[in-house]
Amino acid sequence: MPNTPPRRSRKVLLGIAALVVLAVIAFFWLSPAKKTEYLTATVQRTNLENAVLATGVLQALRQVEVGAQVSGQLKSLKVALGQTVKKGDWLAEIDPVISQNTLAQEQAKLENLQAQKLAKEVRIKQAELTWARQREMLAQDAAPRQDMESADAELRALRADGVSLEAQIRQQKLAMASAQTNLSYTRIVAPIDGDVVSISTLEGQTVVAAFQVPTLMKLADLSTMTVKAQVSEADVVRVKAGLPVYFTILGDPDKRYHGTLRAVQPSPEKINNAVFFNALFDVPNPDRTLRVDMTAQVTILLGEAKQALTVPLTALGARDKDGRQEVRVLKPDQSVEKRQVRVGISNNFQAQVLEGLKEGDTVITGDASALDPASSGEGGGNRGKRR
CATH class of the missing domain: 2.40.30.170 (Efflux pump adaptor protein, beta barrel domain)
Structure with missing residues (x-):
């Protein structure tokens, strides 16, 4: 029968194809399912700061800039950089000659006014005697009233001059006190206890205190x-x-x-x-x-928080209305359990766990497949990020 060989060939081919299909089905059916791999972290105790x-x-x-209140040449520095000083210690001296001369001039002016006052007092005493004599003579009609009036006017004028001199003397005493104070300013003393942290003016330099106080040095406690x-x-x-x-x-x-x-x-x-x-x-x-x-x-x-239970922030899920957050825990049998935890303080990396976990629990922080080069298409670029 001439048709028998082709039919047998088709049957053989169909049988081979059926075996291949069965082999493929059996391979996928009997192959173990691929396990999901996770990135995990262990719940542990550590000191946590939110800062x-x-x-x-x-x-x-306390820091003070020591300046000069009078102008002149800085005659001498009594301290060195870094030296420790006490309040009242002598720091520097500005040439006192000009201030001394000014004080001497004011003293001379005061003495002149005091001498004028003595002379005026003598004249007032003499005018008082003249006035008394003219009054007696007027009472006895031995002198005209005009002489009495002249004596009275002279006495009043001298007494007014005496009052003016008293005012000038008081004013001159104030000027002398100012000159004395300016002389004292030539001696620079420490206003506080401290260290000399900087010196900005050296010996021989001229300081001018006309418009602002020049800084000589800086003291710091x-x-x-x-x-x-x-x-x-x-x-x-x-x-x-x-x-x-x-x-x-x-x-x-x-x-x-x-x-x-x-x-x-x-x-x-x-x-x-x-x-x-x-x-x-x-x-x-x-x-x-x-x-x-x-x-x-x-x-x-x-x-x-000292020795607090902590987990990475990446392990925390969304927060519910009660303030709790979901955490996935990887159990020893590799099953995943979802828990609701309450967290305390946190920083940029970790959070304190108040309820829901215990020390040693393994929490899931991510899916390792997300870092698989084959699935990410980034080659080995993410491999170093697995912890």
Whole structure:
């Protein structure tokens, strides 16, 4: 029968095709399902801070610019840069010759007026005697009334001159006191206890105090320092007086200096078109480690929790109307359990867990497949982000 071979060939081909289809179905049916991989983190205890970070500058709590109130040549400096002085110590001297001469002139003027007063008193005494004699003679009709009137006018005029001299003497005493004060200003003394942190005028230079007080040096009490922290306008609404604060300096970043926020200045400063508000606090500096104009890395604590249960912020879901947030917990059998947790303080990376989790729980922070190069199409660019 000539048609038998082709029919057998078709049957063989159909059988082979059926076997291939069955093999493919069996492969996908019997192959284990691909497991979902997660990025996870362990709930652990750690110290947590919710803080505002700022950069600050150190200044002395008490700082005085010592100036000169009289003009003249700076004759001598009695202190050196960095020297510690007490209130009343002699700092510098301006040439006192001009002030001494002025005082001597005012003294001479006062003595002249006092001599004129003595002479005037003698003339007044003589006029009083003349007036008394003319009165007696007028009573006895031994002299005309005109002589009595002349004696009375002379006495009144001399007494008026005496009053004028008294006023001039008082005025001259004030001028002399001013000259004495100006002479004392040539001796510059320390107004406070402190250290000499800068000297701006050297011996031999001439200072002119006609329009403004020239600065000779600057004294600072370094026993207590003030930190002026620049807080951004985005953070200043959360900052208020009384908050705990600490800072570190560049030379010793491991040591913290603690204080309490004293005030937040209401007027801002603009730096490169950015708005900052100065937050002020004071710290003791008994060993003089801190210096004027040092840079401080400031941390203003809004909240703090010691050994708190914490989870990454990426593990937290949306917040419900009761304030709780959803967290997915990966159990030991690799199943996923959803829990509602209540959180406390948080920073930019972690949050405090108050209810809903315990130490050692594994929480899901993301899906590892999102970082798979094959699915992301970014090659190996995201591989380094897996934790």
